[in-house]
Amino acid sequence: MMLRLLALCFLVCAAAAAPCQAMDLFHGDWQYPRQLPPAFRNHCSVDRFSGRAYCSDRCGADYQFYYCAPDSYACCHIGHGYCDWNGFVRCHP
Numbered sequence: 001m002m003l004r005l006l007a008l009c010f011l012v013c014a015a016a017a018a019p020c021q022a023m024d025l026f027h028g029d030w031q032y033p034r035q036l037p038p039a040f041r042n043h044c045s046v047d048r049f050s051g052r053a054y055c056s057d058r059c060g061a062d063y064q065f066y067y068c069a070p071d072s073y074a075c076c077h078i079g080h081g082y083c084d085w086n087g088f089v090r091c092h093p
Contacts, residue, residue, distance in 0.1 A: 029082045029092075030054070036067050047078055054078060066091075 033041050033055050044055040057065035059075030067073040068083035076091035084090050 029079055031064070031066055031081075036065065040065055040067055040073070050079065 030052060031054070033044050033053055036055055036057075040057045041055055042057055043059075044053060046053050054064045056063050056075070059065050062078055063075045064078045064081060065073065066076055066081035066083070066089045068089050069087045072083070072088045074081065074089040074091065076089070081089055081091050
């Protein structure tokens with residue numbers, strides 16, 4: 001009985017903490033210019049396929065600048081980058 005109660009308490013605590021962590025660290029696969037720090041809001045354009053705005057910050061044609069933290073930012077193909085659960089930029093094909 002005590003083990004079940006302990007497991008239930010653990011699950012409740014984990015469920016309550018998960019949404020807060022997700023909002024802080026995971027930004028999905030698209031970052032709009034307003035989500036970037038002002039220093040990186042340059043070379044902005046609109047994607048011709050999705051119609052969404054993005055910034056490339058000197059990344060080059062067909063690349064989008066992604067920012068997750070002061071020490072985690074990178075260039076990925078447009079719409080193919082994201083911030084993982086640890087707060088690091090990842091690019092997927």
